Amino acid sequence: MKIKEIIVVEGKDDTAAVKRAVDADTIETNGSALDEETIERIKRLADSRGVIIFTDPDYPGEKIRKQIAERVPHCKHAFLPQTKAKSKTGRIGVEYATADEIRKALEDAVTMGEAAEEVISMEALIEHHLVGHENAKMRRKRLGELLKIGYANGKQLHKRLMMFRITKEQFLEALQQMDGEGLHDE
Template structure:
């Protein structure tokens, strides 16, 4: 099965194609993703894996959500804000990442097999303090370590399972973060 990467802009596409020669990409042209583009993504998903690789900001998350509406099994690939800041430090976006960063993040999806889903439950993340009152700072710290954006609790659960993260691994990360905060 071929893999198609969904990106926001033509500069993102150019960078990905520079790193992964001949890689198929779909450009959304910003956060106002058209109905036609969504239909194309949906149609292509029948014979291809769809990988969503958008900017780590609100418009990027909105595109990601819209793609998941039409392709629930779309694969998410995330980049940290700190890894894609422009040289003048005024803009954030995939196009500002280094080739090495792009290769490191997309490589596992484009060069190898996609990981199996995990089996973390809501009870697991409750027990770890990753949902509930005052859980946001810890969840954001864990999310940063896992490079999965800044999700709410429900989205966090979906993303860690999509990536095949284990309860043991989450326990280790939470322990490490809690150790630093003491």
């Protein structure tokens, strides 16, 4: 599978994992040491070839994703669930995912746009036990996987639903699938 966009990853182990899975070029942020020069290179590449941000599904990875997305709009975003990016010792990172999981995440990459009009309110998130409920974190994690927008806390989830322009139908369909999997919002 050949990918024309440049894939932004955190380090050389991530590059190696991506190259085992697909034929693509990468640019490394060197972890959270994201500097101005790297941001400028990502901007130029976004203009010429397009960019897919593919950072680790952990706090530092999300921080890097956010920094890039704020400075380089209209990038695509690829997400791996933590469960698919975990080593045998419990470490989290793109480099621990299988080639199949990496390919799937890159195939499902989505573009984040300007925040759309609020379609799914914070009240709806509370009503569906995605915020303020004992199972909220688990439900948000699964919802992020189903909608391919990654895990987020309640406030970030609300923002991502708007940024990725998730429709009410997509949201309700994902909730229905969760119910079918036994993740009821009781």
